[in-house]
Amino acid sequence: MTDETQTLAQGLSRRDPGLLDHLIELYQHRLYRYLLFLTGNPALAEDLFQETWIRVLERGHQYNAKSKFESWLFAIARNLVIDVSRRKKMPSLEDLGDKDSNQPFDPPDEHSISALQLLVSRENQQAVQLSLLKIPAYYREVLLLRFHEEMGLEEIAAMMSAPVSTVKSRLYRGLAALKSALPEGSV
Amino acid sequence: MTENLHIRAQKFFAQSLVEGLSHADQSWLDQHFHECAGCAREIASTQELLHALRTVPVSIPRDLAARTQLRVRLRAQESAQTSHGNFLLWVITGFSWFAGVLSAPLVWRGFAWLGNYLHVPKLAVEMGFVLWWAVPALFAVAAVLHQKGFNISPWRGPN
Numbered sequence A: 001m002t003d004e005t006q007t008l009a010q011g012l013s014r015r016d017p018g019l020l021d022h023l024i025e026l027y028q029h030r031l032y033r034y035l036l037f038l039t040g041n042p043a044l045a046e047d048l049f050q051e052t053w054i055r056v057l058e059r060g061h062q063y064n065a066k067s068k069f070e071s072w073l074f075a076i077a078r079n080l081v082i083d084v085s086r087r088k089k090m091p092s093l094e095d096l097g098d099k100d101s102n103q104p105f106d107p108p109d110e111h112s113i114s115a116l117q118l119l120v121s122r123e124n125q126q127a128v129q130l131s132l133l134k135i136p137a138y139y140r141e142v143l144l145l146r147f148h149e150e151m152g153l154e155e156i157a158a159m160m161s162a163p164v165s166t167v168k169s170r171l172y173r174g175l176a177a178l179k180s181a182l183p184e185g186s187v
Numbered sequence B: 001m002t003e004n005l006h007i008r009a010q011k012f013f014a015q016s017l018v019e020g021l022s023h024a025d026q027s028w029l030d031q032h033f034h035e036c037a038g039c040a041r042e043i044a045s046t047q048e049l050l051h052a053l054r055t056v057p058v059s060i061p062r063d064l065a066a067r068t069q070l071r072v073r074l075r076a077q078e079s080a081q082t083s084h085g086n087f088l089l090w091v092i093t094g095f096s097w098f099a100g101v102l103s104a105p106l107v108w109r110g111f112a113w114l115g116n117y118l119h120v121p122k123l124a125v126e127m128g129f130v131l132w133w134a135v136p137a138l139f140a141v142a143a144v145l146h147q148k149g150f151n152i153s154p155w156r157g158p159n
Helices: A003-014 A017-039 A042-062 A069-087 A115-134 A137-148 A153-160 A164-181 B003-018 B023-035 B037-054 B064-118 B122-156
Strands: none
Touching: A003 A017, A003 A042, A017 A042, A017 A069, A017 A137, A017 B064, A042 A069, A042 B064, A069 A153, A115 A164, A115 B037, A137 A153, A137 A164, A137 B037, A153 A164, A164 B003, A164 B037, B003 B023, B003 B037, B023 B037, B064 B122
């Protein structure tokens, strides 16, 4: 347990408003991206983002600083997504996505890259975005955590309360599923 | 080159992405990529896919952080008020229970005298005493349960 996580745990236990404001700022992109990947629905991801922080406020005393804060945060968000899917009596996390909208993510920042790069990368990114929607949410989740958040296998397993072997098999299958979901000629 | 070697190379590559490879296996894989253009293309395509995955642009909705911060602060204030109210309720309940215990013998005698005076059956007198003693506690429990129910309902989250 580092001094930093210990201080964080104490602050959360005290419901320190300044600390919570700082954490919301710090993790806003990562948490929103995780929820968006998991649900595929921007409006739902936004609601769950706010609910997650309310839970962090209410259950801050339960953070024991033994795990990384982001793992604990993502685990809360994940449980909320599961709660929503249960309430809506969905057979799996898959059905959370907005089936009518095939563009859950925003377009890239056009000023940061050249026109040619933009064209190629935009096509690739759009192909990946669309393909992500076609694969099951539990594959999207591990792919994001491993390749976007760069979390370790044990960390992901702890967050998901699942064995490392499950995480590995989901990663292998997720990669294969994503590749086969891509349209011919893209990437 | 046999088909088994290509399958092995793809398996090793996936393994290198997910859980890492031993030095020997990694060397074999690198060597294979040098010799096999087909596998090298396949690998380049997967790496490009991962790059696209890592750079999928997600821009956060406008003011989401600010709105969340405000909501969290409001909830914190609400919770602080509720916990202050709970403290007062527990103090009052404790005091009421203590006073009830101290006054029980006196009240019992009062009930017994009244029952005798009005010729009420003993069972009715006993029930009246139990009711008199239990009603404040029942009110306190009802208040606590009501308050807990009020606090829990927002946890149901968005519908």
